[in-house]
Amino acid sequence: MISAGGGSWRVIAIVLTLIVPLTLFGSIILMSPSPSIFVGGSFGEDCASAASAADASQTAASDIPADYLRIYKKVGQEIGVQWNVLAAIGKRETDHGRSQLPGVSSGTNYAGAAGPMQFLISTWGGKSKIKIRPGINGYASDGDGDGYGDVYDPADAILGAAKMLKRNGAPDDLPRAIFVYNRATWYVDQVLEIAKRYAATGEIGVPSDADPACDGGYVDSATSEVVQKILEYALAQRGKPYRWGGTGPDAFDCSGIIYMAYRNAGLSIPRTTFGQWPFGVQVRAGNEQPGDLVFFNAGPNNGPGRPGHVGMVVSKGKMIEARCTLCGPIKVTGYTDRPNIVGFTRPLENADVLAQLKRAIT
Structure with a gap:
């Protein structure tokens, strides 16, 4: 000012x-x-x-x-x-x-x-x-x-x-x-x-x-060992830069960090935001859990039912995101006061992911 x-x-x-x-x-x-x-x-x-x-x-x-x-x-x-x-x-x-x-x-x-x-x-x-x-x-x-x-x-x-x-x-x-x-x-x-x-x-x-030393608060609140692995990977990327199309290890874009976090838990989900939005089961606002995804109307090629930005919920009201080149490094941010929220989804309840989890157990 x-x-x-x-x-x-x-x-x-x-x-x-x-x-x-x-x-x-x-x-x-x-x-x-x-x-x-x-x-x-x-x-x-x-x-x-x-x-x-x-x-x-x-x-x-x-x-x-x-x-x-x-x-x-x-x-x-x-x-x-x-x-x-x-x-x-x-x-x-x-x-x-x-x-x-x-x-x-x-x-x-x-x-x-x-x-x-x-x-x-x-x-x-x-x-x-x-x-x-x-x-x-x-x-x-x-x-x-x-x-x-x-x-x-x-x-x-x-x-x-x-x-x-x-x-x-x-x-x-x-x-x-x-x-x-x-x-x-x-x-x-x-x-x-x-x-x-x-x-x-x-x-x-x-x-x-x-503070990376305090990640335990997020990870310990995870609902399962699978979610813990997802969160551990995503939180470990804090401080790295945004790069369009990036899937690590040095930089990520918004959907890339989520794609790789799920891979860290042995799960395959779509690579892009446009693919991730219809993939997960939709969750009512207020019922989201760590590991769920939160989508926004932001970025290029947005349209009805086609959100252009995604973050991962790490606790109620908090998400980790790789936002944009000029937005600073990957970090945990708040989403409750962010405009243009489209909705929340839960990839872990997708039928393909449930089948992957079942195969991993057997």
């Missing part, structure tokens, strides 16, 4: 390449030219160690208002993005809503941005406060449950910011996600540096469900 600090971000970017900022909203920020990003621990690290990155540092506790800190953590956990990155954006944009500059608590700034997270009104939905309804455009969100997306309400604005980060690469590809939020490399560096200072570990950290 556009900062409430005034002046074009392009002008600010030029200035900041010449002068290293010493303060940011009154807090000392020691900038590093290339901040390191912690995206998970070694393969021997356990989930408890990864989760410790979610703790707030003394700097965070003293600098972030208690109500904002609670919202950052709650929304970060719900959406699956780093709470401290959300907080760092809130700090960089408006000092967690405390800035008195235009566009923070009312109106807009020179660029048309508003609220504590500085959303452009055009990306919020066209108005500063709108009723939330299915199919709404923009990032307007209802974080406090009143049915409205209010760009000046911290709960609504922070939820919208989390969704924007998630859609653009978080939690895995943070530089890309933050750059989309405000297209300046100096802005990315500042946000990452602040996020590190807000974490008790001094590192960016990852949500637990994005």
Whole structure:
């Protein structure tokens, strides 16, 4: 988004390449030219160690208002993005809503941005406060449950910011996600540096469900050994790039990772999204299980009954997907707030798959 600090971000970017900022909203920020990003621990690290990155540092506790800190953590956990990155954006944009500059608590700034997270009104939905309804455009969100997306309400604005980060690469590809939020490399560096200072570990950290050390939560909830094998293979591909037509081992497309995950369990299913959609038995929304497929109207050659994108359910509301070349690496994402869901299917109940399973047993 556009900062409430005034002046074009392009002008600010030029200035900041010449002068290293010493303060940011009154807090000392020691900038590093290339901040390191912690995206998970070694393969021997356990989930408890990864989760410790979610703790707030003394700097965070003293600098972030208690109500904002609670919202950052709650929304970060719900959406699956780093709470401290959300907080760092809130700090960089408006000092967690405390800035008195235009566009923070009312109106807009020179660029048309508003609220504590500085959303452009055009990306919020066209108005500063709108009723939330299915199919709404923009990032307007209802974080406090009143049915409205209010760009000046911290709960609504922070939820919208989390969704924007998630859609653009978080939690895995943070530089890309933050750059989309405000297209300046100096802005990315500042946000990452602040996020590190807000974490008790001094590192960016990852949500637990994005850390390879925490795969057990998905795999252990599988309904059978076959589903476990499917999930194990799919989850092991996280961090690899999308490639159209890819079936590994270095890159995959959306249906390729699913095709190979089923092959890992000794099962043969169609290779393409168009073949996978009619193959599985359709499942009512809400009854989907790990290993089921979720389809979307997205991608080329879509049409009625011909969805162009597919992900694999790993838990209720979560899927693993290889989305697109510019969408960042393969990762676990949420599907409940994604538009254009066509439906869910269960390949394991297809007659051919049942026969394959029976032959494997005998």
